[in-house]
Amino acid sequence: SQQGEEDPQALSIQEGENATMNCSYKTSINNLQWYRQNSGRGLVHLILIRSNEREKHSGRLRVTLDTSKKSSSLLITASRAADTASYFCATDTGAQKLVFGQGTRLTINP
Amino acid sequence: NAGVTQTPKFQVLKTGQSMTLQCAQDMNHNSMYWYRQDPGMGLRLIYYSASEGTTDKGEVPNGYNVSRLNKREFSLRLESAAPSQTSVYFCASMSGWARRSYNSPLHFGNGTRLTVT
Numbered sequence: 001s002q003q004g005e006e007d008p009q010a011l012s013i014q015e016g017e018n019a020t021m022n023c024s025y026k027t028s029i030n031n032l033q034w035y036r037q038n039s040g041r042g043l044v045h046l047i048l049i050r051s052n053e054r055e056k057h058s059g060r061l062r063v064t065l066d067t068s069k070k071s072s073s074l075l076i077t078a079s080r081a082a083d084t085a086s087y088f089c090a091t092d093t094g095a096q097k098l099v100f101g102q103g104t105r106l107t108i109n110p
Numbered sequence: 111n112a113g114v115t116q117t118p119k120f121q122v123l124k125t126g127q128s129m130t131l132q133c134a135q136d137m138n139h140n141s142m143y144w145y146r147q148d149p150g151m152g153l154r155l156i157y158y159s160a161s162e163g164t165t166d167k168g169e170v171p172n173g174y175n176v177s178r179l180n181k182r183e184f185s186l187r188l189e190s191a192a193p194s195q196t197s198v199y200f201c202a203s204m205s206g207w208a209r210r211s212y213n214s215p216l217h218f219g220n221g222t223r224l225t226v227t
Contacts, residue, residue, distance in 0.1 A: 102152040
Protein backbone atom coordinates (compact mmCIF):
# COMPACT_ATOMS: atom_id res chain seq x y z
CA SER A 1 0.00 0.00 0.00
CA GLN A 2 1.05 3.61 -0.51
CA GLN A 3 3.14 5.47 2.06
CA GLY A 4 0.96 8.52 1.51
CA GLU A 5 -2.76 8.20 1.00
CA GLU A 6 -5.02 11.17 0.32
CA ASP A 7 -8.59 11.46 1.44
CA PRO A 8 -11.04 12.06 -0.10
CA GLN A 9 -10.22 10.76 -3.56
CA ALA A 10 -12.50 13.41 -5.06
CA LEU A 11 -14.02 16.60 -3.69
CA SER A 12 -16.50 18.97 -5.33
CA ILE A 13 -17.38 22.31 -3.71
CA GLN A 14 -18.81 25.69 -4.62
CA GLU A 15 -16.59 28.62 -5.42
CA GLY A 16 -15.83 30.59 -2.29
CA GLU A 17 -16.04 27.60 0.04
CA ASN A 18 -13.05 26.11 1.81
CA ALA A 19 -11.54 22.81 0.67
CA THR A 20 -9.79 20.40 3.01
CA MET A 21 -7.76 17.41 1.89
CA ASN A 22 -6.05 14.91 4.13
CA CYS A 23 -2.95 12.78 3.78
CA SER A 24 -2.03 9.82 5.97
CA TYR A 25 1.30 8.03 5.95
CA LYS A 26 2.76 4.96 7.58
CA THR A 27 6.41 5.53 8.51
CA SER A 28 8.23 8.43 10.14
CA ILE A 29 9.14 11.30 7.85
CA ASN A 30 11.70 14.09 7.48
CA ASN A 31 9.20 16.33 5.74
CA LEU A 32 5.96 16.28 3.80
CA GLN A 33 5.21 18.22 0.63
CA TRP A 34 2.02 19.13 -1.19
CA TYR A 35 1.80 19.46 -4.97
CA ARG A 36 -0.91 20.57 -7.39
CA GLN A 37 -1.46 19.12 -10.86
CA ASN A 38 -3.66 20.80 -13.41
CA SER A 39 -5.13 18.61 -16.12
CA GLY A 40 -2.54 17.64 -18.71
CA ARG A 41 0.32 19.36 -16.87
CA GLY A 42 3.16 18.47 -14.55
CA LEU A 43 3.05 18.77 -10.78
CA VAL A 44 3.70 22.12 -9.15
CA HIS A 45 5.10 22.40 -5.65
CA LEU A 46 2.84 24.19 -3.15
CA ILE A 47 4.35 23.88 0.29
CA LEU A 48 6.85 21.85 2.34
CA ILE A 49 6.40 21.20 6.04
CA ARG A 50 9.17 19.69 8.13
CA SER A 51 8.60 17.03 10.77
CA ASN A 52 9.26 19.51 13.59
CA GLU A 53 6.65 21.96 12.27
CA ARG A 54 2.96 21.79 13.03
CA GLU A 55 1.50 24.39 10.68
CA LYS A 56 2.52 26.45 7.66
CA HIS A 57 0.74 29.06 5.62
CA SER A 58 1.19 30.25 2.07
CA GLY A 59 -1.39 32.70 0.77
CA ARG A 60 -4.75 30.90 0.86
CA LEU A 61 -3.10 27.59 1.74
CA ARG A 62 -2.74 26.21 5.23
CA VAL A 63 -0.97 22.92 5.90
CA THR A 64 -0.95 21.11 9.21
CA LEU A 65 1.14 18.15 10.26
CA ASP A 66 0.42 15.78 13.13
CA THR A 67 3.32 13.36 13.42
CA SER A 68 1.67 11.48 16.29
CA LYS A 69 -1.25 10.61 14.01
CA LYS A 70 0.96 10.40 10.91
CA SER A 71 -1.31 12.73 9.03
CA SER A 72 -1.36 16.09 7.28
CA SER A 73 -4.09 18.29 5.95
CA LEU A 74 -4.18 20.92 3.22
CA LEU A 75 -6.79 23.67 3.55
CA ILE A 76 -7.55 25.98 0.64
CA THR A 77 -9.62 28.93 1.77
CA ALA A 78 -12.01 30.98 -0.37
CA SER A 79 -11.69 28.57 -3.29
CA ARG A 80 -11.62 29.78 -6.89
CA ALA A 81 -12.33 28.04 -10.19
CA ALA A 82 -8.58 28.09 -10.88
CA ASP A 83 -8.04 25.83 -7.86
CA THR A 84 -9.64 22.96 -9.78
CA ALA A 85 -6.83 20.39 -9.97
CA SER A 86 -5.49 17.22 -8.38
CA TYR A 87 -3.55 17.60 -5.16
CA PHE A 88 -0.85 15.20 -4.03
CA CYS A 89 1.04 14.77 -0.82
CA ALA A 90 4.59 13.43 -0.93
CA THR A 91 6.66 12.14 1.97
CA ASP A 92 10.41 12.13 2.48
CA THR A 93 11.15 9.13 4.67
CA GLY A 94 14.93 9.43 4.35
CA ALA A 95 15.00 6.41 2.05
CA GLN A 96 16.31 8.47 -0.89
CA LYS A 97 12.88 8.61 -2.47
CA LEU A 98 10.01 11.06 -2.29
CA VAL A 99 6.84 8.93 -2.21
CA PHE A 100 3.65 10.36 -3.68
CA GLY A 101 0.10 9.51 -2.75
CA GLN A 102 -2.67 8.86 -5.25
CA GLY A 103 -4.09 12.36 -5.08
CA THR A 104 -7.35 14.18 -4.39
CA ARG A 105 -9.28 15.51 -7.40
CA LEU A 106 -10.72 18.89 -6.44
CA THR A 107 -13.47 20.49 -8.52
CA ILE A 108 -14.60 24.04 -7.82
CA ASN A 109 -18.08 24.75 -9.18
CA PRO A 110 -18.93 28.33 -10.20
CA ASN B 111 13.95 30.26 -18.07
CA ALA B 112 12.09 27.17 -19.33
CA GLY B 113 12.46 24.99 -16.19
CA VAL B 114 12.14 21.31 -17.08
CA THR B 115 11.53 20.49 -20.73
CA GLN B 116 10.40 17.07 -21.91
CA THR B 117 10.23 15.78 -25.47
CA PRO B 118 8.22 14.42 -27.13
CA LYS B 119 4.84 15.41 -25.66
CA PHE B 120 3.04 12.42 -27.20
CA GLN B 121 4.23 9.13 -28.63
CA VAL B 122 2.60 5.95 -29.92
CA LEU B 123 4.73 2.84 -30.18
CA LYS B 124 4.11 -0.71 -31.28
CA THR B 125 5.06 -3.53 -28.93
CA GLY B 126 8.78 -4.24 -29.23
CA GLN B 127 9.77 -0.83 -30.56
CA SER B 128 12.31 1.28 -28.73
CA MET B 129 12.45 4.96 -27.96
CA THR B 130 14.17 7.52 -25.78
CA LEU B 131 12.38 10.18 -23.76
CA GLN B 132 14.40 13.34 -23.41
CA CYS B 133 14.52 15.68 -20.43
CA ALA B 134 16.52 18.84 -19.89
CA GLN B 135 16.56 21.39 -17.06
CA ASP B 136 18.06 24.85 -17.07
CA MET B 137 18.05 25.48 -13.31
CA ASN B 138 21.50 24.01 -12.60
CA HIS B 139 19.88 21.36 -10.42
CA ASN B 140 21.87 18.43 -9.08
CA SER B 141 19.22 15.72 -8.92
CA MET B 142 16.94 14.50 -11.67
CA TYR B 143 14.11 11.95 -11.70
CA TRP B 144 11.86 9.93 -13.94
CA TYR B 145 8.36 9.07 -12.72
CA ARG B 146 5.44 7.36 -14.36
CA GLN B 147 1.83 8.24 -13.56
CA ASP B 148 -0.97 5.74 -14.02
CA PRO B 149 -4.65 6.18 -13.08
CA GLY B 150 -5.22 5.32 -9.44
CA MET B 151 -1.51 4.65 -8.83
CA GLY B 152 -0.12 8.10 -8.14
CA LEU B 153 3.45 8.74 -9.26
CA ARG B 154 5.98 5.93 -9.13
CA LEU B 155 9.71 6.51 -9.33
CA ILE B 156 11.47 4.71 -12.18
CA TYR B 157 15.06 5.96 -11.87
CA TYR B 158 16.83 8.91 -10.41
CA SER B 159 20.20 10.61 -10.64
CA ALA B 160 21.55 12.24 -7.50
CA SER B 161 24.30 13.99 -9.43
CA GLU B 162 25.98 14.05 -12.80
CA GLY B 163 27.45 10.65 -13.53
CA THR B 164 25.31 8.65 -11.12
CA THR B 165 22.01 6.85 -11.55
CA ASP B 166 19.96 4.67 -9.21
CA LYS B 167 16.92 2.47 -9.52
CA GLY B 168 13.61 3.59 -8.14
CA GLU B 169 10.46 1.65 -7.41
CA VAL B 170 9.69 0.36 -10.94
CA PRO B 171 12.92 0.22 -13.02
CA ASN B 172 12.28 -2.97 -15.01
CA GLY B 173 12.10 -2.38 -18.76
CA TYR B 174 13.84 1.01 -18.59
CA ASN B 175 17.33 2.40 -18.80
CA VAL B 176 18.55 5.92 -18.11
CA SER B 177 21.49 8.13 -18.96
CA ARG B 178 22.59 11.27 -17.14
CA LEU B 179 24.27 12.79 -20.15
CA ASN B 180 25.45 15.90 -18.30
CA LYS B 181 24.14 18.06 -15.49
CA ARG B 182 21.28 19.37 -17.65
CA GLU B 183 20.02 16.23 -19.36
CA PHE B 184 18.55 12.94 -18.14
CA SER B 185 17.08 10.55 -20.69
CA LEU B 186 14.85 7.50 -20.27
CA ARG B 187 15.03 4.65 -22.75
CA LEU B 188 12.56 1.88 -23.43
CA GLU B 189 14.46 -0.86 -25.26
CA SER B 190 11.47 -3.04 -26.13
CA ALA B 191 8.18 -1.34 -25.36
CA ALA B 192 5.31 -3.31 -23.83
CA PRO B 193 1.63 -2.35 -23.42
CA SER B 194 2.21 -2.23 -19.64
CA GLN B 195 4.47 0.76 -20.26
CA THR B 196 1.55 2.83 -21.54
CA SER B 197 1.61 5.74 -19.13
CA VAL B 198 2.38 9.40 -18.65
CA TYR B 199 6.08 9.93 -17.93
CA PHE B 200 7.31 12.88 -15.91
CA CYS B 201 10.82 14.16 -15.52
CA ALA B 202 11.66 16.25 -12.47
CA SER B 203 14.66 18.00 -11.01
CA MET B 204 15.71 19.23 -7.59
CA SER B 205 18.47 21.55 -6.46
CA GLY B 206 19.45 19.36 -3.52
CA TRP B 207 21.18 16.01 -3.44
CA ALA B 208 18.74 13.09 -3.67
CA ARG B 209 20.89 10.82 -1.53
CA ARG B 210 20.65 13.18 1.44
CA SER B 211 17.13 14.48 1.79
CA TYR B 212 14.32 16.22 -0.01
CA ASN B 213 14.52 19.62 1.64
CA SER B 214 13.77 21.45 -1.56
CA PRO B 215 10.89 21.05 -3.99
CA LEU B 216 10.83 18.98 -7.15
CA HIS B 217 10.27 20.84 -10.41
CA PHE B 218 8.34 18.84 -12.99
CA GLY B 219 8.10 18.91 -16.75
CA ASN B 220 4.71 18.65 -18.43
CA GLY B 221 5.03 14.99 -19.25
CA THR B 222 5.22 12.60 -22.20
CA ARG B 223 2.06 10.65 -22.93
CA LEU B 224 3.12 7.26 -24.24
CA THR B 225 0.81 4.63 -25.71
CA VAL B 226 2.11 1.17 -26.58
CA THR B 227 -0.17 -0.90 -28.79
